[in-house]
Amino acid sequence: MRTNKQDTPQTTPRRSDEPIWWxxxxxxxxxxxxxxxxxxxxxxxxxxxxxVSAEQLSYQRLHALVFHPLGLGVVxxxxxxxxxxxxxxxxxxxxxxxxxxxxxxxxxxYGSAIVLSTVAIALWLLSAF
Amino acid sequence: xxxxxxxxPMPASWWLKHPAxxxxxxxxxxxxxxxxFVASLLYGLYALGQGEASWLQYLxxxxxxxxxxxxxxxxxxxLFHAWTFFVLFPQVMPLRLGSxxxxxxxxxxxxxxxxxxxxxxxxxxxxxxxxxQ
Amino acid sequence: MPTLAIxxxxxxxxxxxxxxxxxxRVEYDDSTSxxxxxxxxxAGQDSSLxxxxxxxxxxxxxxxxxxxGVPKLGCKTFLRDYPKGLQLAPLGNxxxxxxxxxxxxxxxxxxxxxxPYLIAEAAPPSQPHRQTPAQLARYKQFSNCINCGLCxxxxxxxxxxxxxxxxxxxxxxxxxxxxxRDSGKAERMAQLNSDNGVWGCTFVGYCxxxxxxxVDPAAAVNQGKIASTLDGVIQWFKPAKxxxx
Numbered sequence: 106m107r108t109n110k111q112d113t114p115q116t117t118p119r120r121s122d123e124p125i126w127w128x129x130x131x132x133x134x135x136x137x138x139x140x141x142x143x144x145x146x147x148x149x150x151x152x153x154x155x156x157v158s159a160e161q162l163s164y165q166r167l168h169a170l171v172f173h174p175l176g177l178g179v180v181x182x183x184x185x186x187x188x189x190x191x192x193x194x195x196x197x198x199x200x201x202x203x204x205x206x207x208x209x210x211x212x213x214x215y216g217s218a219i220v221l222s223t224v225a226i227a228l229w230l231l232s233a234f
Numbered sequence: 235x236x237x238x239x240x241x242x243p244m245p246a247s248w249w250l251k252h253p254a255x256x257x258x259x260x261x262x263x264x265x266x267x268x269x270x271f272v273a274s275l276l277y278g279l280y281a282l283g284q285g286e287a288s289w290l291q292y293l294x295x296x297x298x299x300x301x302x303x304x305x306x307x308x309x310x311x312x313l314f315h316a317w318t319f320f321v322l323f324p325q326v327m328p329l330r331l332g333s334x335x336x337x338x339x340x341x342x343x344x345x346x347x348x349x350x351x352x353x354x355x356x357x358x359x360x361x362x363x364x365x366x367q
Numbered sequence: 368m369p370t371l372a373i374x375x376x377x378x379x380x381x382x383x384x385x386x387x388x389x390x391x392r393v394e395y396d397d398s399t400s401x402x403x404x405x406x407x408x409x410a411g412q413d414s415s416l417x418x419x420x421x422x423x424x425x426x427x428x429x430x431x432x433x434x435x436g437v438p439k440l441g442c443k444t445f446l447r448d449y450p451k452g453l454q455l456a457p458l459g460n461x462x463x464x465x466x467x468x469x470x471x472x473x474x475x476x477x478x479x480x481x482x483p484y485l486i487a488e489a490a491p492p493s494q495p496h497r498q499t500p501a502q503l504a505r506y507k508q509f510s511n512c513i514n515c516g517l518c519x520x521x522x523x524x525x526x527x528x529x530x531x532x533x534x535x536x537x538x539x540x541x542x543x544x545x546x547x548r549d550s551g552k553a554e555r556m557a558q559l560n561s562d563n564g565v566w567g568c569t570f571v572g573y574c575x576x577x578x579x580x581x582v583d584p585a586a587a588v589n590q591g592k593i594a595s596t597l598d599g600v601i602q603w604f605k606p607a608k609x610x611x612x
Contacts, residue, residue, distance in 0.1 A: 118561035124596040127566070138316035138345070141271060143353040145309040147360060149274055152293065153302050161360045162293060164286040170359060171282055184275050191265035191272065197569050198262050200527065203246040225276055232283035238380035239462035239470050244526045252436060254573040255523060262569075322570065325586040326593065332501070 126193050126215060133190025136182045144183055172233040180229045185222040192218040261318045264311040271308035274301070320345040368394040372452035373404055378463050379415070386456075386463065389413075395446040401455065402430050402441035405467075418467040425579055428515030431458050432467050438517035438577045459520040460529075474516050477532045481540035481558050486551025502547040509542035509587050511580040518574035518584050524567050531567035532558065534574035534584035541587040544594065556598050565591040 151157035170176060196214040199205040249255040274296070281292035295301060323345065324338035370392045378386040391412055393404045402420055409416045421427040423442045430441035433456040435449070446453070461469035518534035519525050525533045532540075540555045559565045568588045575585040 117557045118563065120560045120599065120602075121562045121564070121566040121595075123562065123566035124592075124599045127592060128596060134315070134319050137268060137312055138319050139348050139352050141268070141312035142309060142316065142349055143356045144275070145271060145305055145312060146353065147356050148278075149271070149296055149305040150302065150309065151360075153297055157357075157360055157362070159293065161362070164282070164289040166361065167289065168282055171279070180279070184272055184279070187268060188272055191268050194262050194265040198259075201249065201259075201262070201523065201569070203527070221272075221276065225279060228276075228279050228283055237464065239464050240378055240380070240383075240386060241462045242459065244460075244523075248523055248526065252573075254521075254576060255571070258569075258571045258573070322572075322589070325583070326589040328586075328590075 126189070126196075129186065129189035130193035133186035133188070133193075136186045137190055140179075140183050141187065168232075172229070174233070176233065177226075177229060180225055184225045188218045188221055188225075189215075261315070264315040267304065267308040267311040268315075270304045271312070274305060274308075316345075316349060368396060371395050371404075371446050371449070373408070374452070374454045375408070375416070375466070376454075376456035377416075377466055378457075380465055388454075393446070397445070397447050399446045400442050401432065401434060401439070401444045401446065401453070404446060405441060405455075416467075417465045426513060428513035431515045431517050431520065432456065433459055433520065438520035440515060440517070440579045443579055458516055460522065460526040461516070461519065469516075471516055473529050474514075474519050474533060474535065477536040478514065478539065481532065481536050481555050482551055483536075483539040483543060485543065485546065485549050486554065487548075488550045496548040498547055505547075506542045506545035509538050509545070509582060509584075512539055512542070512582050512584075513580055515579065517577045517579060521573040521577040523571060523573075524569060528563070528567060530563045532564055534568075534588060535582075537565055537568075537591055538582055538584035538587035541591050541594075556595065559591050560595045560598060565589075565595050568592070 146154065147157055148162065151162060152159060171179065192214040196211055199210050199214075249259045277295075278292055281288045296305070320342045321338075324336070324341045329336045329341065373391045373393055375389050375391060376386045377383070377389045391408050393399075393407045395404065400423075402423060405416065405418050405420075409418075418430070418432070418441070420430040420441065422429070425440050425443045428440070431438060432441050433439070433454075434441075434444050435454050436456075438458060455467065457463045457467045457469045461471060461473070464470050512535050514535060516535070518538075522531075522534055525531050537559065540559055543549050544552045544555055565588050568585075570585060570589055572585045575583045578584060
């Protein structure tokens with residue numbers, strides 16, 4: 106066993122900012138797994154699959170549901186977090202495929218997630234109030 | 235005596251070499267159809283804010299064959315993603331009760347139950363009960 | 368005795384600029400391991416063949432090779448499982464020194480960096496460190512690592528970026544961080560928190576598949592991501608004077 110004092114000094118590497126992106130990616134991963142199948146089946150593919158009628162997806166019902174105060178949670182869970190999830194995997198995928206790595210690829214990936222998330226939240230705020 | 239180590243190359247096609255790597259790349263690629271799903275929702279959110287006429291236009295857009303095809307792909311991708319993601323959860327966050335770890339199958343099943351619950355809840359929110367009475 | 372075709376990757380640095388394949392046939396029965404086959408070749412067919420081995424019982428971690436492209440311990444892999452013959456190559460992702468021998472110093476440097484030993488608060492106590500079965504259970508699984516390097520040969524992130532600390536080093540860092548007798552977590556976290564620490568991993572998960580001792584380094588690395596995230600949050604809320612210490 107060694108004690109602290111005997112250890113040779115070591116340079117401390119810079120702390121990564123990945124915890125921020127990884128946390129958003131993980132939360133997004135849960136949302137994709139939990140919410141996307143239901144929304145895809147019932148809303149996006151609901152009418153073609155015959156699972157819901159056009160009346161069930163009426164403008165009045167959807168408007169009331171989506172722009173309800175709790176609807177912001179749906180925008181975050183089904184749009185914003187999945188976006189960060191997707192762009193995180195694309196960022197690492199670019200590195201895996203040796204296509205791009207470094208600061209530019211990183212900020213293009215997360216930057217587009219931030220911009221599109223802002224658009225989504227703005228669209229919701231404009232209609233909800 | 236001098237050394238002459240040979241550094242094996244790592245080509246960009248490394249992931250084609252083994253089934254485990256191809257599976258990994260397929261898992262990562264689930265985000266590509268997911269991007270289309272997100273775009274569909276974003277368009278829907280915009281259409282819903284524009285009024286009834288544009289919402290009806292959106293609903294008919296959803297029924298175009300290529301949109302149905304891509305959203306079906308997104309559905310399959312999300313289920314495949316769920317399958318891979320749920321298995322990882324007990325590995326990354328083993329839940330302990332005292333000195334025992336909760337069995338992995340229990341944590342995986344609980345997550346699938348969550349998927350089912352969300353489906354039923356959304357079906358109910360969309361008036362599924364009234365529509366089928 | 369039946370014989371089996373073995374194709375070996377040879378690299379003789381004195382005369383070769385790149386590796387090439389050489390074919391051999393070996394006699395085998397149900398108990399012949401890949402390591403036995405290599406010994407047979409060296410003793411009877413080509414004494415210039417070089418490979419590492421020591422214990423023959425999957426505890427020293429010396430005889431790792433790629434068997435048909437999969438990282439395996441030569442002593443724990445049997446010819447009876449490869450009726451169509453097999454290809455042997457040095458462990459992937461490491462520089463090849465000669466034939467089946469690789470230079471593992473990158474892995475060993477990373478191992479040194481994470482301080483894989485108990486670090487005491489002060490001088491070692493005169494009393495033995497007591498540990499409850501529950502405290503032991505927290506890290507026991509990760510303590511079975513034999514430093515064979517198979518997980519590094521399986522890890523594409525290590526192949527793409529050799530500075531990545533890699534599966535075994537991070538699993539061992541996690542093992543000591545989880546040990547109730549250890550107080551060196553802060554020193555190890557400094558390494559784990561970096562881009563080349565736990566954040567170099569994308570959870571391919573193949574490291575855990577190939578581990579001959581069932582260690583599950585992928586779980587350790589990804590539990591390390593949670594630990595590193597929490598460590599960052601705590602650092603964020605710490606008063607400034609504590610940080611400068």
